[in-house]
Amino acid sequence: MSAGVMLRRLIFPPRCASCGTLLGGADQTAPLALCRACTVKWDSHKNALCHCCGYPVADCTRPVPMIARHGVDTLLKLTEYDPQKPQSVASRIIFKLKDKESAELQAFLARELAPKIEEQLVRLGQTRENSVLVWAPRSKKSLRERGFDQSKGLCTALAHELGIGKPVQMVRRTGGGVQKMLGQEQRAKNAYAAFEAVPKHCADLKGKCVILVDDVVTTGSTLSAVAAKIKPYKPGHIVGVCIAVDVPPERR
Numbered sequence: 001m002s003a004g005v006m007l008r009r010l011i012f013p014p015r016c017a018s019c020g021t022l023l024g025g026a027d028q029t030a031p032l033a034l035c036r037a038c039t040v041k042w043d044s045h046k047n048a049l050c051h052c053c054g055y056p057v058a059d060c061t062r063p064v065p066m067i068a069r070h071g072v073d074t075l076l077k078l079t080e081y082d083p084q085k086p087q088s089v090a091s092r093i094i095f096k097l098k099d100k101e102s103a104e105l106q107a108f109l110a111r112e113l114a115p116k117i118e119e120q121l122v123r124l125g126q127t128r129e130n131s132v133l134v135w136a137p138r139s140k141k142s143l144r145e146r147g148f149d150q151s152k153g154l155c156t157a158l159a160h161e162l163g164i165g166k167p168v169q170m171v172r173r174t175g176g177g178v179q180k181m182l183g184q185e186q187r188a189k190n191a192y193a194a195f196e197a198v199p200k201h202c203a204d205l206k207g208k209c210v211i212l213v214d215d216v217v218t219t220g221s222t223l224s225a226v227a228a229k230i231k232p233y234k235p236g237h238i239v240g241v242c243i244a245v246d247v248p249p250e251r252r
């Protein structure tokens with residue numbers, strides 16, 4: 001652990017991302033994110049049976065329909081997320097990830113996702129060296145309000161955990177507004193207009209395994225738009241990765 005991290009932990013002792021309990025001392029080497037009780041609950045979220053396939057949700061690789069239509073046939077995830085249950089550990093983790101920049105939480109989630117990504121690379125006959133992480137920035141309004149970008153943080157933590165080079169960033173053209181109030185078709189249109197692939201950043205994607213990172217996947221409009229903009233650069237594979245899939249109301 002670096003001296004900087006040690007100092008930060010002394011000044012801001014890590015707290016559980018879910019319940020806020022103080023965690024261990026500054027001498028702990030593992031990135032701390034959850035207390036023991038919340039870890040148990042988090043594990044039960046990951047093992048809950050998936051609404052789409054009946055397997056534990058953290059083992060489900062099925063994409064949501066919209067991203068499947070855009071050629072992303074795999075979506076790796078850790079949990080399902082029901083915004084109607086804000087007190088659940090999964091919801092609290094998602095809120096914390098979006099609302100407050102926490103290197104501990106980002107590192108924890110990256111450690112949870114990394115083995116799934118590695119398994120998927122093996123299935124595809126791909127290597128880390130041939131893989132590129134891509135993230136889609138949040139809107140300028142949201143950046144102003146929160147002061148950080150959770151997808152960038154997560155993507156950077158994943159790059160570090162997997163030993164993959166610098167992630168590729170999409171460019172956000174428009175504000176995009178609040179997506180969650182919109183219907184599926186409008187969300188898709190907005191997302192398509194909002195994101196652009198920058199040629200100088202994407203020139204090397206040909207034949208690569210592109211890993212698209214998002215925090216929460218609802219309809220899949222963001223990942224679909226990013227996949228559509230990346231496709232002209234001829235990646236070999238596109239894999240979607242997220243922390244949680246938002247369960248549609250009719251399936252809750």
Ligand SMILES: [Zn+2]
Pocket residue numbers: 016017018019020021034035036037038039
């Ligand atoms: Zn806790």
Ligand SMILES: [Zn+2]
Pocket residue numbers: 050051052053054055057060061062
């Ligand atoms: Zn499933």
